[in-house]
Amino acid sequence: MKLFFSRALMVMGFLAAGCGNADDDVNFRPNPDGDLGLGNPVDNCLDLGPNQLLLSIQDEFTTLPGKVSVFFRVTDDLGNPVSGLTAEQFTIYEQGRNDDCFNAISPSESQARISPNSQVFANHTLLVLDLSNSVLSTSLAELKSASSSFVTNVMPQQETPSFRMAIYWFDGEDVLHELQPLTSSRSDLLAAIAGIQQGISSDPSTDLYGAVIKSTDRATALVEESQEEDVIGAASVVLFTDGTDQASRYRETDALRKVEEADSNISFFTIGLGAEIDTQILEAIGKTFSVFAGNKEELESTFNQLSQKVSERANSFYLFEYCSPKRDGSGENNLVIQAVQGNRQGAVQTKFNATGFTAGCQ
Incomplete structure (x- = not known):
């Protein structure tokens, strides 16, 4: 027992x-x-x-x-x-x-061994994509390709309950839109990304700080749910944007405070694209690791670089057992x-x- x-x-x-x-x-x-x-x-x-x-x-x-x-x-x-x-x-x-x-x-x-840790560990990744007008009109194809590579690199090919990912997107609305609910299925995640269309957004602005606050709240809830089930929960928030907050719905200080005060088992990663980003802000949001692509042609390699960091963190947890x-x-x-x-x-x-x-x- x-x-x-x-x-x-x-x-x-x-x-x-x-x-x-x-x-x-x-x-x-x-x-x-x-x-x-x-x-x-x-x-x-x-x-x-x-x-x-x-x-x-x-x-x-x-x-x-x-x-x-x-x-x-x-x-x-x-x-x-x-x-x-x-x-x-x-x-x-x-x-x-x-x-x-x-x-x-x-x-x-x-009989010492490293055992599957699904019985005691749940790792959640939240991929949060900026689908404001600037992305949809100039770099949507590159973003879909890069996001698909990220999913393929991070998610195990064989489904396991200890590794799950959800995909969200944001524009100028006061909503963190759910593109794909939390799942262990790599194919479901790839299908959701493939289904992104240019007309998905109805607000061309960018509610970056709102997305940070809402995704952190979601990650916090997942970690707490795991703890209630006597499982160790870890979460990674991976946020992509090509610009700065334009909607001004939320304060910059509130978003940064939300990240800084988040549960210690939540990691934050950011990916920035182009010349209009604020690298200092994105580095503060992506306090675990941040990467930047100078142009859309570099986007996939940048996502791949970050996927390695996300995978390394998730796979640094071990269940060691012996008799x-x-x-x-x-x-x-x-x-x-x-x-x-x-x-x-x-x-x-x-x-x-x-x-x-x-x-x-x-």
Whole structure:
């Protein structure tokens, strides 16, 4: 039976109880994007050295008869996501009550693996397109091609409930129009983009700040819905525009404040096209990453550049599972997970309770 720990209980547990010989327990923020992580500094007895990789624990649980699962994100020390790690690049160390330090656990004997994380993770991408008159009249074909490439690069070919995308568009109206509801279907998203017609908009102005505020509210709601379902939720708002806010329905300061105060698991990306954009504003809105195309011929390569960043972030979350050799009666045990990529390493310390653990874990 899975024993899920709510975030509130996890924070209380990590702050109230020590882990082995570690000097201090911390609830740390491992990168500048503000993704909250739970964990502790690794015991000095392991002497693993400084962290160039940062492991941010998001959730953890055990499954009888003896499986330990830890869901975490990996970044480098500059906050850049680290994706594509395999089970062989992780080392497990356990410390029981009779151990002075940690003992390495054989990855093969423990059946260590990176597992599909759909049971604990939901990643949402909101693609928000400027379809004001300037785009529709001059660069619609290029935008449709670039957006299609973005969908193809970001969405897994095989549908999975942990990766979903929705497409919205805006013009001068006080509305964030829904082009495609949230879906795991790459084909549905591509069909929605293909169906964009030049006459889709009835207001030639640009309500950029309204789109920022409304898409942030939508992303926030998705993250909150995930939390209510005991799932870790992350969202990416990807906004394209070829100009500045013209409608003046909302204040610039309100839009920027909305982004700055958004949930820490919401990322913001912007794509700007042409000479009429305000790069400073778009960089503030796209606080995670911003790219700019000088002309419509560069638009697809610019979208592709950004899609790599969105995919790397989504794929830097890992569900790492292994079968522990600890058995019922051993109580709480300390656990260190170390990741190694080339000449870089990083580790995080936590603990698990082996109550009920027996043989037979697979």
